[in-house]
Amino acid sequence: MHRSAGAAGGEVWIYGKFAPGYARTAYACFDQPDLKAEFTFQVTVPAQWTVLSNQPPAAAPEQAAGGNAVWRFTPTPRLPTFTTTVVAGDYHVVTSSHATPSGQRIPLELACQADLAGYLDAQAPALFEATARGLDLYTDLLGAYPYAKYGQVFVPAFSAGASEDVGCVLISDQFLFRSRVTAAADEFRMMVILHEMAHMWFGDLVTVRWWDDLWLSESFAEFCGHLATARVGGFPGAWSTFSVGRKAWGFAQDRLPSTHPVAADTATLSEAIANFDGISYAKGASVLRQLAAYVGEESFFSGIRAYIAGHAFANASRADLIAAVAANSGKSLGDWSQAWLRTAGFNTLHCEFQTDASGAFTEFAVVQDASASHPVLRPHRVAIGLYQRSGDVLTRTRLVEVDVTGPRTVVPELAGTTQPDLILPNDGDTGFVMVRFDPRSLRTVIESIGGLDDPLARAVGWNALIDMVQQAELPVPEFVAALAGGIRREPSVSVLQALLPQAEQIMRQLATPENAAAGKRLLADAAGQLLHSAEPASDLQLAWAQLLGWTATSADQLDLSAGLLSGDVAVPGLPVDTGLRWPLLQRLAAAGRVGDAVIGAELARDPTPAGQRHAAACRAAIPDAGHKEAAWQQLVDGRLGMEDLSVVARGFALPEQAGLLTPYPARYLGALREIWPTRSGHLRVLLGDLLFPYPAASQELLAQIDEFLAADPAEAGPDPSMVRVLTERRDTLRRALLSRALPGRRPDPPG
Ligand SMILES: [Zn+2]
Numbered sequence: 114m115h116r117s118a119g120a121a122g123g124e125v126w127i128y129g130k131f132a133p134g135y136a137r138t139a140y141a142c143f144d145q146p147d148l149k150a151e152f153t154f155q156v157t158v159p160a161q162w163t164v165l166s167n168q169p170p171a172a173a174p175e176q177a178a179g180g181n182a183v184w185r186f187t188p189t190p191r192l193p194t195f196t197t198t199v200v201a202g203d204y205h206v207v208t209s210s211h212a213t214p215s216g217q218r219i220p221l222e223l224a225c226q227a228d229l230a231g232y233l234d235a236q237a238p239a240l241f242e243a244t245a246r247g248l249d250l251y252t253d254l255l256g257a258y259p260y261a262k263y264g265q266v267f268v269p270a271f272s273a274g275a276s277e278d279v280g281c282v283l284i285s286d287q288f289l290f291r292s293r294v295t296a297a298a299d300e301f302r303m304m305v306i307l308h309e310m311a312h313m314w315f316g317d318l319v320t321v322r323w324w325d326d327l328w329l330s331e332s333f334a335e336f337c338g339h340l341a342t343a344r345v346g347g348f349p350g351a352w353s354t355f356s357v358g359r360k361a362w363g364f365a366q367d368r369l370p371s372t373h374p375v376a377a378d379t380a381t382l383s384e385a386i387a388n389f390d391g392i393s394y395a396k397g398a399s400v401l402r403q404l405a406a407y408v409g410e411e412s413f414f415s416g417i418r419a420y421i422a423g424h425a426f427a428n429a430s431r432a433d434l435i436a437a438v439a440a441n442s443g444k445s446l447g448d449w450s451q452a453w454l455r456t457a458g459f460n461t462l463h464c465e466f467q468t469d470a471s472g473a474f475t476e477f478a479v480v481q482d483a484s485a486s487h488p489v490l491r492p493h494r495v496a497i498g499l500y501q502r503s504g505d506v507l508t509r510t511r512l513v514e515v516d517v518t519g520p521r522t523v524v525p526e527l528a529g530t531t532q533p534d535l536i537l538p539n540d541g542d543t544g545f546v547m548v549r550f551d552p553r554s555l556r557t558v559i560e561s562i563g564g565l566d567d568p569l570a571r572a573v574g575w576n577a578l579i580d581m582v583q584q585a586e587l588p589v590p591e592f593v594a595a596l597a598g599g600i601r602r603e604p605s606v607s608v609l610q611a612l613l614p615q616a617e618q619i620m621r622q623l624a625t626p627e628n629a630a631a632g633k634r635l636l637a638d639a640a641g642q643l644l645h646s647a648e649p650a651s652d653l654q655l656a657w658a659q660l661l662g663w664t665a666t667s668a669d670q671l672d673l674s675a676g677l678l679s680g681d682v683a684v685p686g687l688p689v690d691t692g693l694r695w696p697l698l699q700r701l702a703a704a705g706r707v708g709d710a711v712i713g714a715e716l717a718r719d720p721t722p723a724g725q726r727h728a729a730a731c732r733a734a735i736p737d738a739g740h741k742e743a744a745w746q747q748l749v750d751g752r753l754g755m756e757d758l759s760v761v762a763r764g765f766a767l768p769e770q771a772g773l774l775t776p777y778p779a780r781y782l783g784a785l786r787e788i789w790p791t792r793s794g795h796l797r798v799l800l801g802d803l804l805f806p807y808p809a810a811s812q813e814l815l816a817q818i819d820e821f822l823a824a825d826p827a828e829a830g831p832d833p834s835m836v837r838v839l840t841e842r843r844d845t846l847r848r849a850l851l852s853r854a855l856p857g858r859r860p861d862p863p864g
Pocket residue numbers: 277308309312330331334
């Protein structure tokens with residue numbers, strides 16, 4: 114049970130967040146997914162409180178002794194323990210109802226902490242509309258809504274984005290917008306809403322037998338969330354956003370030594386918690402998307418409906434799902450299931466060709482590689498796009514579909530075709546497969562990726578460049594140069610806002626301090642120009658201001674940030690509200706331009722929990738040893754929630770401040786040992802990443818981690834989830850050291 118209190122201490126907000134195995138910390142139970150039960154909640158609280166739960170109340174609350182009231186809820190149907198919840202405190206509730214096309218009437222509720230009521234009232238019509246559209250689509254695709262009501266509660270200090278409690282979804286209050294946001298944030302919120310709603314069927318109604326089938330919950334919710342966002346959520350480009358953002362997360366996870374099959378072998382709850390990752394969400398969703406295309410969407414969903422009907426209020430496993438889809442499609446899925454669900458790692462495609470004197474292909478083949486640790490080749494149906502460059506426009510001159518099987522697939526129809534400026538394997542991004550370019554194509558992508566019209570083609574290019582920089586095949590400065598050029602021509606703010614956080618992470622983890630500073634200066638230059646040329650009040654204008662927020666480096670750029678904050682610089686159509694003020698201020702703090710007094714004054718303007726979090730991040734960014742030490746203490750002392758930790762850690766570990774972070778590599782392992790026994794599973798995994806002092810980490814930390822991992826496990830007994838975190842950090846650090854040693858710019862390849 115989580116408890117938050119208002120700044121004055123009078124208001125209290127409590128909620129139960131039990132996924133995936135914490136119900137037993139709140140009440141006595143057998144806390145595993147295949148032991149479902151019916152629950153009847155009876156809650157005694159102070160009389161002025163509001164209580165919500167999975168079911169509606171059976172009657173009005175009854176007054177009880179001592180100024181209390183008793184809330185009795187109707188009994189639930191059979192639920193897994195981790196989807197039960199009780200929410201109690203000073204909450205504000207808005208209700209409505211929706212009738213689906215099949216005539217089912219579903220009561221709806223929205224709630225938030227009472228002091229945010231104004232924001233909820235303003236956003237409730239849009240939120241109810243989104244909910245209604247999602248319910249219409251899902252009841253059509255998946256079957257009747259199985260529960261008594263559908264509630265969504267915005268809760269403070271939540272340890273995840275949202276969680277799928279039956280009929281009472283908990284959503285982080287960061288999704289209750291308090292300042293103007295871009296369409297990208299709106300799109301992401303829509304996806305989260307529709308993801309959680311899909312869990313009512315996948316996870317809640319039909320529950321995994323054990324966590325090795327976590328993908329049956331998360332991959333499906335991720336797949337349905339994006340499908341619904343694109344189809345009914347008002348964001349038809351949701352799959353391109355997915356390709357640049359979530360899918361890149363899947364690739365990043367899949368290249369780590371800890372990678373696992375989508376359907377993983379999971380012995381313990383701690384291993385299950387570690388598997389709430391890019392594989393179970395993004396790779397799994399990509400694979401399901403492919404399965405739907407392979408058997409046809411109609412027979413895919415008729416198989417899914419049979420699976421849901423056959424296991425409603427009970428449990429199921431991978432075999433049940435595959436059998437249901439196979440029976441409804443008439444296709445045997447044994448080989449498919451083995452190749453995509455039961456093996457780890459991804460394949461890389463590149464093109465191999467010879468040309469004659471005129472520059473025409475004499476032979477053209479697609480070559481498939483697999484990593485040495487997961488040497489599995491898979492069948493891929495992909496398109497190869499050929500593009501000609503003219504100025505900065507890339508025009509597709511040819512698109513050939515290829516069934517890639519085995520290590521080398523010859524494409525006879527391309528013989529005789531003139532070698533173009535860009536050959537793009539996996540054009541259209543239909544497969545979960547990485548690509549590499551021939552030298553001429555690579556140069557075209559780096560110089561002109563923004564010239565690709567199709568957002569899915571650009572996504573393939575971006576994911577390849579990100580993978581290359583992650584693998585130390587492309588120097589960070591070269592990646593940043595491609596980015597600074599490409600973003601100027603990116604029309605989708607959602608794609609931008611999926612791409613830019615990855616650039617920030619690449620700089621934090623991989624770049625030298627000099628390259629990080631130079632890279633930020635280059636991006637801030639683009640941001641400053643684009644901010645002034647963007648259409649007033651457009652989403653892109655806000656996105657450029659936000660980019661300036663974390664990149665301003667040179668004196669001119671910092672002057673612009675300071676001017677926006679003070680109001681001395683006004684950009685028509687750009688309100689400098691709370692959401693923008695904090696990042697601008699944090700950058701000034703990082704540059705040493707403002708200190709505690711100015712940060713304190715800003716906190717007085719925004720004395721909310723979010724304001725406190727951002728003020729702490731600003732103080733963490735101040736470039737002196739004392740502020741770094743104070744921030745480190747805050748990160749390890751156990752009082753900050755998940756969102757606070759992420760925000761403060763971003764202020765603490767700035768790559769251009771590597772010199773100030775030199776004491777922390779030596780303290781990392783000790784801090785982790787202290788944290789592990791006392792924090793919840795998700796929190797300690799997060800801390801294992803957030804505390805890792807990438808900017809200052811060197812070969813020495815690598816050696817310390819190796820020594821730690823080599824210790825006799827029977828003696829030291831490190832938790833397997835800690836071993837996993839360390840193995841992942843070690844791998845990223847190893848690649849960072851390789852990347853930092855690369856020459857600044859690779860020589861131009863021969864034309
Ligand atoms: Zn989920």
